[in-house]
């Protein structure tokens with residue numbers, strides 16, 4: 066490909082600000098959806114001085130991330146803001162992290178037990194409200210965060226432990242302000258620096274979070290027993306020791322302090338908000354559509370009653386499974402995916418894209434693709450059911466993205482969503498608070514790094 070070949074079309078950029086003034090900064094993915102109608106499935110936008118190529122629609126996103134993932138053709142690498150970004154060790158760190166998470170329970174019976182146990186703690190919190198309205202945010206974040214804690218540090222926390230309360234609420238705040246318009250503007254114009262108050266708050270919160278993690282690592286290092294690793298951090302420390310012994314042979318080892326910190330923080334950032342938010346969307350949707358909630362509860366009580374739910378029950382609970390999938394589709398919590406970057410000059414669908422260009426796989430456009438879904442803008446569990454009520458997979462179900470950098474926690478997240486959701490449905494009926502009608506429960510997202518439901522309360526009315 067030559068430089069002369071035209072790049073993807075797009076709205077005309079203004080000097081300095083690019084297309085910023087045309088974007089709805091609270092919901093940039095909506096503006097990008099509009100552009101895709103006008104400019105097609107591969108188009109260019111300028112976020113301030115940064116050129117971004119957007120991929121839109123199931124066919125194009127799949128082609129970009131999966132079909133052309135061959136190094137000779139299109140290949141996108143991640144991503145500023147998340148570790149394993151620009152430098153090579155992401156490959157080794159990703160492999161190490163996946164193997165370890167598997168060892169510490171991901172995808173195994175032990176993991177099911179851990180999630181079930183945590184779901185019981187969560188139920189106890191809900192029960193204490195005795196059916197009165199509650200905001201599910203904090204207990205849900207704590208329950209999901211504890212799954213990551215036990216995998217990363219090797220132990221869970223009590224919900225009233227002040228250290229844990231701070232850890233979880235700070236992480237939540239980081240995600241919220243990290244996606245705020247003012248921080249987005251700062252990312253595009255870093256020279257604004259301290260003039261952006263939210264950026265200062267973000268930096269303080271991140272430092273606090275990092276220091277707390279360093280303290281946890283110190284305690285773990287002091288009590289480390291290489292024969293009995295308690296979690297991911299222990300394995301990392303053991304691996305680090307091994308590397309030190311052979312240092313001369315591995316000069317660029319990725320197993321250093323900074324990568325330990327960044328990897329642990331990444332697991333919290335990527336693994337808590339996302340799953341907790343999806344579950345909160347699920348409960349809100351159930352409260353909004355009580356007839357669907359009745360169907361879910363009927364299926365669960367007919368198939369498993371009140372016994373502990375296991376992953377293998379999923380195949381016998383097709384309606385419940387369809388509701389969970391449809392929740393992930395409609396909630397669309399990572400609307401623009403995570404940014405990727407081209408690793409070489411490429412020609413994609415006839416457009417020239419230069420090496421190093423940022424690429425957004427616009428996941429909204431896949432999850433709401435009108436050529437793929439019968440009712441893209443409604444909550445319609447039948448998207449995932451055949452005429453006999455059996456569960457069917459759909460290709461355009463891509464909330465975890467696709468290809469080589471697909472979400473590393475997909476297996477864990479799917480297990481958590483299923484076990485937490487079914488356990489909660491076994492124990493409670495979720496309803497709108499007194500005086501609020503189901504129509505008034507809004508399915509409108511609030512701005513943040515992931516799409517959260519707008520602040521709301523629900524009643525968890527015990528069933529047993």
Ligand code: HEM
Nearest residue numbers: 335336339340343399403464465466470471472473474478
């Ligand atoms: C419902 C829950 C979740 C959703 C919707 C979700 C979605 C995503 C998406 C869209 C990406 C970007 C993939 C890409 O670059 O194309 C991603 C990356 C990632 N996710 Fe998740 N995620 C979820 C849960 C989790 C959990 C529980 C973990 C932790 C174990 C996790 C860890 C990660 C990591 C580490 C990455 C970066 C992978 C890499 O750079 O190679 N996620 N996730």
